Amino acid sequence: MERLRVHLNEAALRDNLRTIRRLTGPEPAVMGVVKANAYGHGLITASKLLIRHGVQQLAVATLDEACHLRDAGLLLPITILAPTPADGAREVVARRLRASLSDLATAWDLHRAAVRHGQRVPVHIEIDTGLGRYGWPPATAEIERLAALDRLVVAGVYTHLNGSGHAELVDQLRVFEHAYARIVTALGHRPARHALASTALAAGLHDRTRWEIVRPGALLYGLAPRDKSVPAPAGLRPGLSLTSYIQLLRSLPAGASIGYGGAYRTSAPTLIAVVPAGFADGIPRQLAGTGRVLIRGHDAPIIGSVGMSHLTVDVTGIPQVTVGDTVTLIGGSIDVQEWADLAGTVNTDVLTRIAPALPRTVIPTPHARGERSA
Structure with a gap:
């Protein structure tokens, strides 16, 4: 007899995804966050279930997590939300992963690896709108220099909201929108935008921003938002x-x-x-x-x-x-x-x-x- 077992309820994960879809409508792609062993649910097992029921992209925290997903045969877009170390650039390119950029040094590492492999690499730009860890400051001019790195394809621009209340979230989204407009001018195309994670979705901000990607984590697993002032959407079930x-x-x-x-x-x-x-x-x-x-x-x-x-x-x-x-x-x-x-x-x-x-x-x-x- 196994002394301890974790059970994943597939129907609950499916229903949680449907709850998210009722909030967002059918248009935005769902980037399911599966970092930290899919919030304890099991990285590979939970990811396969989420994909089966409609998640179109995945997001992880580290290069190692992304490599585990590729090794398991998952071929959909996978975005690494934390910066990739210089010695990981080759893996990102070889495994066709999507790195996040918060500085020019990482961008150059990826550009050089892409040149060596003869490939163009999709990347996501992160803007810091108040969380204070990763991401470019909104007004930095460095981002515009990415346009010269022709082996990098900016597929997305995003931010991590700090979840400190509805008014603060709206302010952060406004800062992000201004930064995004500058990026579009510099690049000459409109990358996909994503900022709405679980707390922002539960707070109803999807009604304000009809962007191309939503990025739920906790809601997928039936978890209430960390911010107790934000009620959990009806219909969530523990996964x-x-x-x-x-x-x-x-x-x-x-x-x-x-x-x-x-x-x-x-x-x-x-x-x-x-x-x-x-x-x-x-x-x-x-x-x-x-x-x-x-x-x-x-x-x-x-x-x-x-x-x-x-x-x-x-x-x-x-x-x-x-x-x-x-x-x-x-x-x-x-x-x-x-x-x-x-x-x-x-x-x-x-x-x-x-x-x-x-x-x-x-x-x-x-x-x-x-x-x-x-």
């Missing part, structure tokens, strides 16, 4: 559940200690279940004494400390509980946001900490065919 099983049952007397440092002490005779899942698998340590799991449809509180590879739960009073019973850690009435709130973090942090080595098994839609796990 992931996490289960384990009862490995051992123990009856302890009143006054027994459980966990490192005697983290918990029983106040009455207690039946505990040992579950082979711990913080090495991505279970937040903060769930000790606050979190719960589901067993046979009943809540079972997590007691004692969350260990590296196990946790203990109180199953006293759960009828017919037995070794081997399924333990639902995420799923049913327990969603990722509950974990995030208890751990004092955000839902994406929780999901991306789920160990990448754990198998991801697809719960297929009716009549679906193709990959089931990876």
Whole structure:
């Protein structure tokens, strides 16, 4: 029996994409963000499901992620959102990836690699409109020098919005539009624009900008926006559940200690279940004494400390509980946001900490065919 399994709900991912389409309409291409192991859902498995249900492009954070997708046989456009190091330029060109440009040095590296390969390379220009990390300042004159690098084809221009409220987002979009107009003048053509990620889409900014690409991440996986002032669109469904099983049952007397440092002490005779899942698998340590799991449809509180590879739960009073019973850690009435709130973090942090080595098994839609796990 596998001690811990991640389940991907194909129907939920499909329905989340349909929810996004109801917001955007049919026109913009959907660039699905699959960075950080597809937000913990499994890079290759989740990407294939998203493509099956209509995602037309993918975006990742690193060159390594993009190479993994190419090695898995995915041939659609893949954009790398973080700058590519100089020694990665050859891989970008050889694998027909799309690098992001935030400086001339990276542009020249790609241009030289393209010359050596006898190719023209599509790239995306990033504008910094307030996030303060990657991207050219909106008023820089350096971008205009890209027009001289004839082996680079500017396929897209984009920004990362900082998600600090509707008015601020609108201001950032206005800055982006001015920068884009200057780029169009310099290049002599109109690259595709993308700025609307999950928070901006949930905030309704698609009604203001009918641009060529939208770039959802969290919404694809059924996650509410990080900004609590922005409501999640109706119809989102969690794309992931996490289960384990009862490995051992123990009856302890009143006054027994459980966990490192005697983290918990029983106040009455207690039946505990040992579950082979711990913080090495991505279970937040903060769930000790606050979190719960589901067993046979009943809540079972997590007691004692969350260990590296196990946790203990109180199953006293759960009828017919037995070794081997399924333990639902995420799923049913327990969603990722509950974990995030208890751990004092955000839902994406929780999901991306789920160990990448754990198998991801697809719960297929009716009549679906193709990959089931990876």
